Amino acid sequence: MGALSHIRVLDLSRVLAGPWCAQNLADLGADVIKVERPGAGDDTRHWGPPFAKDANGADTKESAYFICINRNKRSITVDISKPDGQEIIRQLTKDSDVVIENYKVGDLAKYGLDYESLKKVKKDLIYCSITGFGQNGPYAQRPGYDFIVQGMGGFMSVTGEADDVPGASPQKAGVAIADIFTGMYASTAILAAVIHRDRTGDGQYIDMALLDTQIAVMANVSSAYLCSDQVPQRWGNASPIIVPYQTFPTADGWMIVGVGNDGQFKHFVTAGGQAHLANHPDYCTNPLRVEHRKVLVPLLEVMTRKKTKAEWIALLEAVSVPCGPINNFKEVFENEQVLARGVQIDVPHPTAGTMRLVASPMRLSETPVEVRLAPPTLGQHTDEILRERLQLDEAGIAALHAKGIV
The missing domain is CATH 3.30.1540.10 (formyl-coa transferase, domain 3)
Known part of the structure; x- marks a missing residue:
């Protein structure tokens, strides 16, 4: 039993920051339902190559990008632009503890799926919104892209070779750090909200922004500027205060x-x-x-x-x-320490046969992380969830399929 095995999460997010947050909760035992668009799914399903290969070495439809952020989740396809689809989300919210979304500011309100609407069906709901710039301020309506936020948040100004090195220029990180860190902070915020709800019975709204996070994780670099008013510079792989x-x-x-x-x-x-x-x-x-x-x-x-x-x-x-x-x-992945720690894991998958994943780094002695589910195929659990959570019979499920709702 995972530490969060009593928690149900409805994941309306796509791409990286939101799914990373939801995967952390899923690894800790939460039952996470990933809501995807019928026929297309999360954009990252198509971000390849590379794709996972099947037993014969042929590409599957499972992209490496999608695989890394969606284990331990069940996938349901729902068209939220249609009233019947919106009603499915409301019904799933009724017995969920947490909703995670990363739509543009205000987008879900037009479907009646924003926090103010959903807390009417679940009064103690914890609702986490992840955007590029937050719910207020002059940039709130802008789309948020990790690369742009790395630049705006100061990271790229201190990453790359120093100006006196030939060819020097600002550099982004090799992974989408603003997205990843925002997902990590969002996980922590949700856990804090769960504890608060368990103590008081009150849910709450969580507003996470990539730009806020990027500035926060600059840590001592941000602090150095605030303490000195001296603008930090790029040093490449060197340290400005320690040599060598x-x-x-x-x-x-x-x-x-x-x-x-x-x-x-x-x-x-x-x-x-x-x-x-x-x-x-x-x-x-x-x-x-x-x-x-x-x-x-x-x-x-x-x-x-x-x-x-x-x-x-x-x-x-x-x-x-x-x-x-x-x-x-x-x-x-051949390093002896990495092998000893079991960082690579193999899990069964319906199309790939065996899928190689990176294990969660969270090691808990009493409630260990367990990979219960491989990253799902698109809509793999739609019928299962409709039966289990909405108590629909086969005729009701068939009708939703026929209308293109799921």
């Missing part, structure tokens, strides 16, 4: 070295046969190394190129200097 704390080339690839104190610096350069650098008057303390980084770092790069990545990591781990490789994803 960056990537270094080796004889066969790249590694990360994170020297956090003067003792670690001494061990680093000694391992590379350059012990004299530890006592050099320009490099013996971190403030001095920061001041003279433009001279020091090229010297260290000459040193690191003389050994392989594996040789360096073995040497530095032996003297407790923080370091690590930059793995591609083949190396990630």
